Amino acid sequence: MGWRDRGIQIKTPEQIAGMRVAGLVVGRTLEMLRDVARPGLSTGALDEAAETHIRQLGATPSFLGYHGFAGSICVSVNDQVVHGVPGARVLAEGDVVSIDCGAIVDGWHGDAATTIALGEVGDDVRALMRVTEEAMWRGIAAARIAGRVSDISFAVEQHVRAQGPYGILEDYTGHSIGTEMHQPPDVPNYGRAGRGPRLVPGLALAVEPMVTxxxxxxxxxxxxxxVVTSDGSWAAHSEHTFTLTDEGSWVLTALDGGKAALAVLGVPYGGD
Structure with a gap:
């Protein structure tokens, strides 16, 4: 069974370059939102700022109208894990805010998420945010050409489990991405290594651990x-879109292409 038969989209280098343009819009928008988010601002106002910024950069928000979604970004606060609908809720000092952003440029999608704290939060929450982001980078770092998708899943889970008794969402996963925001294959945040489709140049994946x-x-x-935690515990979400090239890994939604974080993990950089 070939890649096309599985419905898995493999992009040419030129198409990946187009995805990088969309990825940079996402990365720059998240950078702007990290600076803008503050106590007293509504999640709806944050959404308006995001849409304006995305359109000013010549892109279209991926999320707006997606299966009826009402915002240009997802804003999830405290015990809200993902897919928070922006609206009247006013952010407060001590809130933890996960922002998920997508953008389309010339038909190509970028998708990334970050979790930020507004002011002082407990050490346990700071650790949660750190572990979630680290797990995402460990997952990306585990990807190698000719490896398997679940190598990423295994690395994410192993890092989280080693840090403490955290909860890892199983019903929500990462995914492939390209001319649609969500494509096969899924990228779970748990599981055994060595399973799933092979990793090849031109396969773009969004890795996104959601941890409670x-x-x-x-x-x-x-x-x-x-999506909220059933027990009311707080959550964090971290996401980047990346691909593999013959030279190494290229994080399409990171402003530096992931070069700094990958270097710390000993992973070759494969961007331009």
Whole structure:
């Protein structure tokens, strides 16, 4: 069975370059939102700032209207894990805010997420945020040409498990990305290595661990989007879109292409 038969989209170097343009829009928008987010600002105002910024950069928000989603970004606060719908909620001192952003340029998608703290939060929450981001980078670092998708999954889970009794969401995963925001294959945040499709140049994947301070069990609010922890524990979400080249890994949504973080992990950089 070939790649095309599996529905897996392999991009040419020129197409990956197009995805890099979309990825930079996402990276720059998240950088702007990290600076803008503050206590007293509504999640709806944050969404408006994101949409304006994305469009000013010549892109279209991926999320707006996606299966009826009402925002240009997802804003998930405290016990909200992912898919938070922006609106009237006002951010407060001590909130932990996960922002997920997507953009389209010339038909190509970029997708990334970050979690930020507004002011002082507990050491346990700071550790949660750190572990979640580290797990994402460990997953990306585990990817090698001719390896398997679940090598990423295994690396994410192993890092989280080694840091403490955190919950890892299993019902929500990373994914391939290209001319659509969500494509096969999925990239779970747990599992054994050596399984799933092979990793090849031109396969673009969004790696996104979602980690909680308690149980991994979740519920969905009445808006039919916002995912919250069942036990009320706080959560963090970290995501980047990356691909493999013959030279190494290239993180398409990181402003530096992932060069600095990959170097710390001993991974060759494969960007331009």
């Amino acid at each position: 301070l308690g149980s991994p069990e979740t519920d969905i609010l009445e808006d039919d989007w916002t």
